[in-house]
Each structure stands twice: as C-alpha cells, then as structure tokens.
Amino acid sequence: MKIVVVGTGYVGLVSGTCFSQTGVDVVCVDVDERKINMLNNGHIPIYEPGLEDIFKFNVEKGRLLFTANLKDSLDEAEAVFIAVGTPPDEDGSADLKYVLGVAREIGRNIDHYMVIVTKSTVPVGTSMKVKAAIQEELKKRNVDIPFDVASNPEFLKEGSAVDDFLKPDRIVVGIESPEAEKTMRKLYKPFLLNGHPILFMDISSSEMTKYAANAMLATRISFMNDIANLCELVGADIGMVRKGIGSDARIGNKFIYPGTGYGGSCFPKDVQALVRTADECGHSLDILKAVEAVNYRQKEVLIKKIKLHFGDNLKGLKFGMWGLSFKPKTDDMREAPSLVIIDILLKEGASVVAYDPVAKEEAHRILGDSIAYAKDEYDACIDADALIIVTEWPEFRMPNFRVIEKLLKTKTIFDGRNIYEPDEMQELKFNYYSIGRKSIVVSK
Ligand SMILES: NC(=O)c1ccc[n+]([C@@H]2O[C@H](COP(=O)([O-])OP(=O)(O)OC[C@H]3O[C@@H](n4cnc5c(N)ncnc54)[C@H](O)[C@@H]3O)[C@@H](O)[C@H]2O)c1
Numbered sequence: 001m002k003i004v005v006v007g008t009g010y011v012g013l014v015s016g017t018c019f020s021q022t023g024v025d026v027v028c029v030d031v032d033e034r035k036i037n038m039l040n041n042g043h044i045p046i047y048e049p050g051l052e053d054i055f056k057f058n059v060e061k062g063r064l065l066f067t068a069n070l071k072d073s074l075d076e077a078e079a080v081f082i083a084v085g086t087p088p089d090e091d092g093s094a095d096l097k098y099v100l101g102v103a104r105e106i107g108r109n110i111d112h113y114m115v116i117v118t119k120s121t122v123p124v125g126t127s128m129k130v131k132a133a134i135q136e137e138l139k140k141r142n143v144d145i146p147f148d149v150a151s152n153p154e155f156l157k158e159g160s161a162v163d164d165f166l167k168p169d170r171i172v173v174g175i176e177s178p179e180a181e182k183t184m185r186k187l188y189k190p191f192l193l194n195g196h197p198i199l200f201m202d203i204s205s206s207e208m209t210k211y212a213a214n215a216m217l218a219t220r221i222s223f224m225n226d227i228a229n230l231c232e233l234v235g236a237d238i239g240m241v242r243k244g245i246g247s248d249a250r251i252g253n254k255f256i257y258p259g260t261g262y263g264g265s266c267f268p269k270d271v272q273a274l275v276r277t278a279d280e281c282g283h284s285l286d287i288l289k290a291v292e293a294v295n296y297r298q299k300e301v302l303i304k305k306i307k308l309h310f311g312d313n314l315k316g317l318k319f320g321m322w323g324l325s326f327k328p329k330t331d332d333m334r335e336a337p338s339l340v341i342i343d344i345l346l347k348e349g350a351s352v353v354a355y356d357p358v359a360k361e362e363a364h365r366i367l368g369d370s371i372a373y374a375k376d377e378y379d380a381c382i383d384a385d386a387l388i389i390v391t392e393w394p395e396f397r398m399p400n401f402r403v404i405e406k407l408l409k410t411k412t413i414f415d416g417r418n419i420y421e422p423d424e425m426q427e428l429k430f431n432y433y434s435i436g437r438k439s440i441v442v443s444k
Contacts, residue, residue: 001024001025001187002024002026002076002077002078003019003026003027003077003079003080003187004026004028004029004070004073004077004081005019005026005027005028005029005080005083005119006028006029006030006070006080006081006082006084007029007030007084007085007098007102008029008030008032008039008045008066009046009083009084010046010048010156010158010265011083011154011156011161012030012081012083012084012119013045013046013048013051013055014048014051014161014162014165015081015119015154015165016064016081017051017054017055017058017064018162018191020058020061020064021054021057021166022190022191024063025065026058026063026064026065027065027066027077028064029066029068029069029070030066031068032068036066036067036068040066042056042059046330047329047330047331047358048158048162048330050162051162070105070106070109071109076112078114078115079114079115079116079117079183079187080106080114080115080117081117081119081152082099082102082103082118082120083119084098084099084101084120086120086121086122086273087269088268088273092272092273092276093123093272093273093276093277093280094121094122094123094269096126099118099120099122099126100129100130100133103116103129103130103133103134104133104134104136104137106137107136107141108140108141110134110145112145113147113148113179114148115147115149115179115183116130116131116149116150117150117151117184118151118207119152119154121154121210121211121214121266121270121273122151122207123207123277124204124207124208124277125204125207126207127150127151127174127203127207128149128203130149134147148175148180149176149180150173150176150184150203151173151175151203151206152173152174152184153172153209153210155168155210155213158265158327158329158332159327159328159330166191167191167194168192168196169196170196170197171188171191171192171196171198172199172201172209172210173188173198173200173201174205174206174207175200175201175203184198184200210270211270211273212274214266214267215271215291217255218262218270218271218288218291218295219287220255220256221257221261221262221267221295222290222291222292222295224238224242224258225259225261225294225295225298225301225436226294227241227436228258228435228436229301229436231437232436232437232438236436237438238258239418239437241436242257257417258435258436259337259392259418259435260298260299260301260302260337260341260390260417261295261296261297261298261299261301261337261340263299263326263327263334263336263337264327264334264336265335267335268292268335269335271291272292274288275288275289275292298337299341300340300341300344301416301435302341302388302390302414302416302433303341303344305414309412309414309431309433309444310385310386313348314348314350315349316349316350317351317386318351318352318383318384318385318409319345319350319351319352319353319387320355320374320380320386320388321341321342321353321355321389321390322355322356322387322388322390322391322393322396323338323355323356323392323393323396324336324338324356324359324360324362324363324390324391325358325362325391326338327391327392328391328392328393329393330358330359331358331359331361331362332359332362333359333366336391337390337416338390339366341388341390346371352371352372353371353374353380353382353384354372355373355374355375355376355377355380356393357393357395360373377396377399378404378407381404382407383407383408384407384409385408385410385412386410386413387404387412387413388414388416389415389416389417390417391417392417397419401428401430405430411428411429411431411442412430412433413425413431413432415432415435416434416435418434418435420432420434422434422438422439422440425440426440429442431444
C-alpha cells in the first residue's frame with residue numbers, strides 16, 4: 001500500500017513516519033524545500049521524542065520518502081492525507097488557504113481513484129470544500145476521475161506524538177462511501193490491535209469532534225486556572241483541591257493542572273475558530289469566550305506576582321527564566337506563555353536570561369537577541385533578581401537550591417507550574433510565589 005502525506009510539520013511528519021512503521025510506503029510532501037532538504041539529509045526539523053529512531057529505520061528501509069513535488073508523489077497512491085497548517089485568519093476563523101491549495105493541486109494531478117483525507121484541524125464543511133475544489137479542477141481538465149474525501153482529525157499531543165500516534169485511544173474517521181471506509185480501516189488496522197476503536201461517522205461530526213475535544217480540554221485548563229486564582233483569595237490550596245476533585249472518577253486527573261495559561265499551536269486557535277464558527281451560525285459560544293478571556297488573563301498572572309514583590313517599576317531588573325516552549329518535551333513556541341511574559345518584562349525595561357533544554361533555537365528565531373540565552377538552568381540564575389519558571393521540564397523539578405541561592409541576587413522564585421512545595425521553599429528561606437497556593441515571603 002502506498003500513501004502520500006502533505007505537510008511535514010508536527011502532524012504530517014509524525015503521521016507519515018508512523019504509517020511507514022507498519023510497512024506502508026509513504027511519500028511526505030512539503031512546499032518548504034529547506035525542510036525537505038533537511039529530511040532528505042537525515043535531519044528532523046522538529047524535536048519530538050522517539051521520532052528520530054523510527055524515522056531513520058524507515059528511511060533506511062526505503063519506504064519513507066520526502067519530496068517537494070506533490071504531482072509525482074501521487075503515482076499509485078491509495079490515499080492522500082492533507083496535514084498542512086490551518087492558522088487563524090484575522091477574525092479568528094481557520095485560514096483554509098493551504099488546505100484548499102493542496103486540494104486544487106491534487107485535482108490538477110490525480111489520474112486514478114484515491115481517498116483524499118483531511119487530517120488538519122478544519123471547521124465543519126471543509127472536507128466538502130476540498131471535494132468541490134478537486135471537482136472544479138477535474139472539470140477544468142475535462143476528465144472524470146472518481147475519488148472520495150474523508151475527515152480524519154489528529155489527536156496526538158506534542159511531546160508524546162509518536163506514542164499517541166502508535167497507540168491511539170481511538171481513531172475518528174468521517175466518511176461518505178464504503179470504499180473510503182475500507183481504505184481507512186486497512187490503513188489503521190495495525191494501530192488498533194490493542195482493542196481501541198476506530199469510529200466511523202459522517203464527515204461533519206468528525207470535523208466537529210476535533211474542535212469539541214480541544215475546546216473541552218482548554219475549558220478544563222481555564223476552569224482550573226480561575227479556581228486557582230480564587231483559591232489564593234480565600235486561602236485554599238489548588239494542589240489539594242486538584243487532588244480532591246481529580247480522584248473523582250467522573251472528573252479524572254488529566255488537564256486540571258493550574259499554570260500560566262494554555263498555549264501551543266492548537267488550543268488557542270481552535271477555541272477561537274470554534275467561537276467564530278458558532279458566531280457565523282448566530283450562536284454565541286459563551287463558555288468558550290470565557291475560556292479564552294481567562295486564558296489571556298492567566299498568561300499575565302506571574303507578572304502580577306512579580307509586581308506584587310518588586311513594585312510596579314521593573315526597570316533595570318534582571319530575570320532568569322526556566323522554560324520557553326509552550327510545554328515540556330517540545331521545541332514548539334507557538335502561543336507560548338513565555339512569549340507574553342518576556343514581552344511585558346522587556347517593555348517595562350527589565351532583562352531576561354532564559355534557559356530551555358530544546359527550544360533555544362526556535363526562541364532565537366522568534367526573539368532574536370532581545371533576551372540572553374543561558375547554557376544551563378544555573379547559568380540563567382547568575383545575578384538575576386529572581387527566577388521565573390514557565391515550563392515544567394522534568395529536569396527543573398529537583399534543582400540544587402543551595403547553588404541557586406548563591407547565584408540569584410535575591411532568593412526569589414516565581415513558579416508558574418507549581419513544581420515545588422511552598423513549605424519546603426519556606427524552610428529553604430526562598431521568597432516563593434506559585435499559582436493558587438499561599439505565597440512565601442521571607443524578605444523583600
Ligand atoms: N501540532 C499539533 O500538536 C497538532 C495536533 C493535532 C492537529 N493539529 C492540526 O494539524 C495541522 C497541522 O499542524 P502542524 O502543527 O503539523 O503544522 P506545522 O505548521 O508544524 O506544519 C505544517 C506544514 O505544512 C506545510 N505546507 C503548507 N502548505 C503546504 C502545501 N501547499 N503543500 C505542502 N506542504 C505545505 C508547511 O510548510 C509546514 O511544514 C493543523 O491544522 C493543526 O491544527 C496539530
């Protein structure tokens with residue numbers, strides 16, 4: 001079996017590589033020739049745990065190829081997956097120009113039956129637009145080539161994308177023909193030997209499932225962040241509250257960790273796009289509007305605490321920062337809370353020295369030399385007025401506080417991920433501010 005995956009970003013590259021692991025021939029296509037050259041030279045443009053090994057294995061086997069030429073890749077393909085970006089348009093709706101551009105190119109070039117599968121996160125109705133774009137191109141060519149469209153949203157999480165793809169909780173597929181169902185069933189069978197289901201449904205429900213899933217997860221995060229803020233005001237501890245509610249089987253303990261707001265390439269844009277879809281239908285998704293508003297506010301919560309400690313004037317202060325990526329185990333910085341915090345600190349005349357285990361290169365691409373980059377976590381603390389923790393990389397969990405206290409100008413930590421215990425920090429005589437828990441103020 002041969003398939004094509006268009007787009008070699010976090011989703012396309014992981015999907016293509018994991019499909020090839022089952023023995024399928026995969027051609028990955030991208031318009032970004034720099035990426036294609038890197039991949040053809042054996043280098044992976046993103047950081048994703050576990051990807052490199054299976055990438056190398058399948059490239060060596062000759063069943064994972066990379067090209068910028070979509071036209072030639074289509075030869076004998078049974079399915080084409082569209083996994084290109086769907087960034088937010090100016091009004092927050094999903095910009096479909098890349099998805100529909102690929103659809104038109106497919107229409108200009110197919111010469112046999114295949115299933116065109118939308119894997120990008122797209123609003124309800126997009127697969128029908130993909131179908132119309134292909135039909136339009138076929139009409140221009142004056143040919144009648146049968147094809148089917150399908151929707152197959154992706155639920156992988158950056159940082160554990162390979163594992164998520166190889167061992168999915170479920171596969172969701174929207175189809176409108178038995179042929180498309182057969183192809184998708186065949187392709188996914190090796191991933192479902194553990195008994196997890198493949199759920200076939202109509203295409204609109206499949207497209208909506210992806211948005212509903214991300215909207216639900218974003219809602220949990222904003223809900224917990226808002227409860228955390230309230231905990232501080234009433235003297236409760238969000239850590240205890242989280243355990244208290246997380247052990248309720250109806251609630252569960254995932255996605256209820258408070259922090260500095262959700263970021264990444266998905267939640268912010270997908271929540272916005274769903275709000276926009278609803279607005280267009282004359283329905284106000286008030287819950288999600290609140291989820292977004294709470295998230296904006298939460299990204300500034302550490303700044304509030306910093307001002308509480310140092311006063312409103314931050315000019316001349318220097319901050320060490322641990323973590324730049326939007327979450328651990330990825331170098332993705334799209335919508336990362338670190339960017340908001342850095343932006344405010346720099347505008348207010350402070351300086352930042354940051355350390356991230358993998359996102360330094362990506363950070364430099366975005367921030368240039370507006371901040372300094374430390375070689376390790378301790379280096380980021382040298383002569384800093386305080387340390388700010390933005391991303392909960394595992395290696396930050398048990399640092400040597402005796403070293404940190406010697407390096408910092410004042411023993412002050414703003415922990416946006418609650419990775420230390422307030423009582424321990426009190427014993428160590430650190431000023432310690434976290435989210436939704438009591439602050440420890442030893443000296444100002
Ligand atoms: N990143 C995630 O964790 C994740 C998870 C689930 C779903 N998604 C969705 O999957 C889609 C892709 O996300 P991503 O994070 O992989 O994006 P990305 O920005 O990392 O990658 C997109 C790739 O598509 C390429 N591209 C754009 N136009 C193209 C064209 N015409 N032909 C070929 N390649 C083209 C770009 O060069 C880029 O390499 C989005 O809709 C996103 O919402 C992302």
